[in-house]
Amino acid sequence: MGKIExxxxxxxxxxxxxxxxxxxxxxxxxxxxxxSFAAKKANLILSNSEAAPVLEITQLGPKLKFYEPTQIxxxxxxxxxxxxxxxxxxxxxxxxxxxxxxxxxxxxIGCRAYIAIVGxxxxxxxxxxxxxxxxxxxxxxxxxxxxxxxxxxxxxxxxLNASVKVKDEYLNENVIQVYPGPEHELLSSFQKKVxxxxxxxxxxxxxxxxxxxxxxxxxNLYSIIxxxxxxxxxQLTPSGKLIVLMRDCQxxxxxxRVLQLSENGINTIAQKVIGDKVLFxxxxxx
Amino acid sequence: MKQKYPQIKPMxxxxxxxxxxxxxxxxxxxxxxxxxxxxxxxxxEDKVEVINTYHSLLIVYVFTIENIYDxxxxxxxxxxxxxxxxxxNSQIYHIPVCYEEEFGLDLELISKEKNLKISExxxxxxxxxxxxxxxxxxxxxxxxxxxDEKLQISRKSSxxxxxxxxxxxxxxxxxxxxxxxxxxGWQVIGNSPATFFDKNRNPPCxxxxxxxxxxxxxxxxQYLQISEEIKATNFQLKSEKYHG
Numbered sequence: 001m002g003k004i005e006x007x008x009x010x011x012x013x014x015x016x017x018x019x020x021x022x023x024x025x026x027x028x029x030x031x032x033x034x035x036s037f038a039a040k041k042a043n044l045i046l047s048n049s050e051a052a053p054v055l056e057i058t059q060l061g062p063k064l065k066f067y068e069p070t071q072i073x074x075x076x077x078x079x080x081x082x083x084x085x086x087x088x089x090x091x092x093x094x095x096x097x098x099x100x101x102x103x104x105x106x107x108x109i110g111c112r113a114y115i116a117i118v119g120x121x122x123x124x125x126x127x128x129x130x131x132x133x134x135x136x137x138x139x140x141x142x143x144x145x146x147x148x149x150x151x152x153x154x155x156x157x158x159x160l161n162a163s164v165k166v167k168d169e170y171l172n173e174n175v176i177q178v179y180p181g182p183e184h185e186l187l188s189s190f191q192k193k194v195x196x197x198x199x200x201x202x203x204x205x206x207x208x209x210x211x212x213x214x215x216x217x218x219x220n221l222y223s224i225i226x227x228x229x230x231x232x233x234x235q236l237t238p239s240g241k242l243i244v245l246m247r248d249c250q251x252x253x254x255x256x257r258v259l260q261l262s263e264n265g266i267n268t269i270a271q272k273v274i275g276d277k278v279l280f281x282x283x284x285x286x
Numbered sequence: 287m288k289q290k291y292p293q294i295k296p297m298x299x300x301x302x303x304x305x306x307x308x309x310x311x312x313x314x315x316x317x318x319x320x321x322x323x324x325x326x327x328x329x330x331e332d333k334v335e336v337i338n339t340y341h342s343l344l345i346v347y348v349f350t351i352e353n354i355y356d357x358x359x360x361x362x363x364x365x366x367x368x369x370x371x372x373x374x375n376s377q378i379y380h381i382p383v384c385y386e387e388e389f390g391l392d393l394e395l396i397s398k399e400k401n402l403k404i405s406e407x408x409x410x411x412x413x414x415x416x417x418x419x420x421x422x423x424x425x426x427x428x429x430x431x432x433x434d435e436k437l438q439i440s441r442k443s444s445x446x447x448x449x450x451x452x453x454x455x456x457x458x459x460x461x462x463x464x465x466x467x468x469x470x471g472w473q474v475i476g477n478s479p480a481t482f483f484d485k486n487r488n489p490p491c492x493x494x495x496x497x498x499x500x501x502x503x504x505x506x507x508q509y510l511q512i513s514e515e516i517k518a519t520n521f522q523l524k525s526e527k528y529h530g
Contacts, residue, residue, distance in 0.1 A: 252422030
């Protein structure tokens with residue numbers, strides 16, 4: 001079994017897969033990768049199952065020492081990855097040798113990058129998922145000095161043949177695809193106009209549970225009878241703040257749900273950092 | 287304009303929301319749970335999870351839904367055929383709560399504000415049969431209906447940073463148990479040694495929507511005794527079939 005030593009954990013790193021399903025009814029959040037597009041791609045490059053656990057890293061990447069040869073791929077945000085002293089690229093198969101150190105530099109674009117490893121990381125599976133979540137799994141975030149395990153790689157992928165077509169334009173995209181939320185109809189036409197025609201910027205309160213937007217929307221709606229919410233639900237608080245719920249969100253909430261992000265919209269906003277501006281745009285339901 | 291319920295509409299590209307009359311009532315809950323069961327049986331192939339709240343059902347798909355409007359119309363058809371006159375099976379669970387000073391952090395405050403003796407508060411809290419509407423907020427947190435009006439009290443003006451696992455609280459017209467230690471704004475009146483969420487058990491929660499709950503008062507010695515039994519995994523909540 002391979003081992004990675006965490007020399008530095010980075011800003012916020014955790015193991016995630018495509019989330020925990022069938023336990024919402026017990027109040028267990030879905031969790032899973034914030035940007036499913038990038039995470040699936042990282043696994044695809046390595047011919048892993050798309051649901052294999054990956055390491056999600058945020059803005060400031062970790063420093064990791066590998067103790068057995070393996071291959072990895074990094075997708076999503078470009079955080080200037082380096083193997084030992086050499087700069088490497090995203091969206092490639094990267095070979096790691098015993099003693100190699102993977103580290104990251106200054107963020108170039110995006111917020112979250114995904115490190116996939118051949119065969120997937122080894123971690124405890126709780127309630128059908130590997131995704132780390134406080135109170136469900138033993139680990140919540142990567143800690144300095146801890147170790148992560150991975151399967152010894154029996155197959156070695158041919159590096160030259162395995163480049164994938166990369167569509168990373170979404171990292172520059174500031175339009176977020178949305179559908180009307182259940183309480184959208186309760187908004188006045190003025191509120192609807194402001195919501196769809198002005199840009200909103202990401203506030204400091206932004207994490208795996210929710211992204212709060214800075215600009216307020218004048219609001220006179222009352223709270224609703226507590227109802228179901230999902231990752232991508234945009235809530236409007238009594239003070240007029242918009243909160244975009246993300247993968248670790250609770251299962252129910254009492255604020256009016258004015259918009260619902262598409263899966264694509266969630267992936268796009270997951271790559272934004274504090275201060276970035278976004279614009280909501282309706283898309284047709286197929 | 288009078289809206290017709292239930293309303294069925296997509297909520298994004300991975301979920302379908304079904305709203306019933308916006309009210310908190312056992313009648314609506316019963317209707318919801320019957321429809322929920324029908325949908326679960328019908329969509330067993332579809333990899334969906336159906337959750338309920340007070341007056342909504344949400345059908346959550348693992349993948350993006352293809353032909354969502356076809357799904358919506360077949361759900362309409364399915365629901366129109368539902369026999370909502372039938373009864374639902376439910377259990378009543380008896381939950382031990384220690385209301386002693388050590389746990390009942392806000393009993394004194396409620397006593398003053400509501401002009402009730404502490405013994406009266408305990409009596410008012412242990413008398414009703416509460417209805418479990420759904421689980422949300424935290425894993426294993428039950429939304430209970432049926433709190434005596436005399437016990438309704440506003441939440442703390444600033445939430446506690448740490449409310450202990452098992453804490454039994456009151457906030458407005460609701461009462462509930464914190465399944466794990468977490469920040470919280472409810473007035474705390476006691477603590478239950480029972481476990482309400484166990485990730486190593488399947489299902490992780492024993493009590494679910496439609497069940498009933500009744501609290502009974504225990505002293506500190508009994509609390510410790512039950513805690514020991516839980517550690518040795520030979521404690522079970524007393525329960526029986528509920529005939530409403």
